[in-house]
Amino acid sequence: KAGVTQTPRYLIKTRGQQVTLSCSPISGHRSVSWYQQTPGQGLQFLFEYFSETQRNKGNFPGRFSGRQFSNSRSEMNVSTLELGDSALYLCASSPLPREAHRQPQHFGDGTRLSIL
Amino acid sequence: GENVEQHPSTLSVQEGDSAVIKCTYSDSASNYFPWYKQELGKRPQLIIDIRSNVGEKKDQRIAVTLNKTAKHFSLHITETQPEDSAVYFCAASVGGGKLIFGQGTELSVKP
Numbered sequence: 377k378a379g380v381t382q383t384p385r386y387l388i389k390t391r392g393q394q395v396t397l398s399c400s401p402i403s404g405h406r407s408v409s410w411y412q413q414t415p416g417q418g419l420q421f422l423f424e425y426f427s428e429t430q431r432n433k434g435n436f437p438g439r440f441s442g443r444q445f446s447n448s449r450s451e452m453n454v455s456t457l458e459l460g461d462s463a464l465y466l467c468a469s470s471p472l473p474r475e476a477h478r479q480p481q482h483f484g485d486g487t488r489l490s491i492l
Numbered sequence: 493g494e495n496v497e498q499h500p501s502t503l504s505v506q507e508g509d510s511a512v513i514k515c516t517y518s519d520s521a522s523n524y525f526p527w528y529k530q531e532l533g534k535r536p537q538l539i540i541d542i543r544s545n546v547g548e549k550k551d552q553r554i555a556v557t558l559n560k561t562a563k564h565f566s567l568h569i570t571e572t573q574p575e576d577s578a579v580y581f582c583a584a585s586v587g588g589g590k591l592i593f594g595q596g597t598e599l600s601v602k603p
Contacts, residue, residue, distance in 0.1 A: 408589070419536075432590040466535070
């Protein structure tokens with residue numbers, strides 16, 4: 377079974393631009409969560425999508441948004457990029473049995489975003 | 493707010509020794525506690541997890557213990573090997589697919 381796939385792996389942008397990152401979950405997984413990883417702040421939860429609906433949201437500004445498609449693939453978008461948005465963006469997927477909140481999340485390799 | 497504290501931030505042990513990493517969570521509603529290992533430049537990999545109705549779980553050289561009353565859980569690695577060197581993250585689930593992570597522990601196992 378293929379793992380979580382994130383594209384692109386690396387991205388370089390300048391301040392003020394916007395960016396879209398993509399995540400394809402493990403086949404059969406319906407929940408997709410996004411995290412930002414930086415040396416200073418560690419791993420921080422951005423949001424989670426299930427059945428094309430945002431179920432949970434972290435404490436990030438509205439410049440960070442996402443969506444999920446009917447095939448469970450997800451995208452996140454960051455508008456008006458700032459230098460502080462430079463980070464590794466990780467996507468994780470999990471199946472959704474009855475006790476979804478207690479199911480393992482499996483991570484992709486991430487997208488390394490650098491803002492110049 | 494929701495918070496997970498993880499200690500120590502760095503840990504150095506000799507090969508064959510044991511390593512213990514401790515985490516404390518703030519949200520008493522948390523009921524799922526995974527541990528991830530992240531090697532340099534790689535994705536976080538789930539190594540073990542525990543649910544709130546269990547006090548301890550073991551998988552070969554790795555064990556996790558949970559004390560719900562104290563809101564405390566720990567990772568124990570026995571007979572450490574150089575390939576155990578990595579950053580380890582604890583996390584707590586506060587609902588749905590939302591994990592709150594600790595700040596990480598950089599484990600170094602010296603041969």
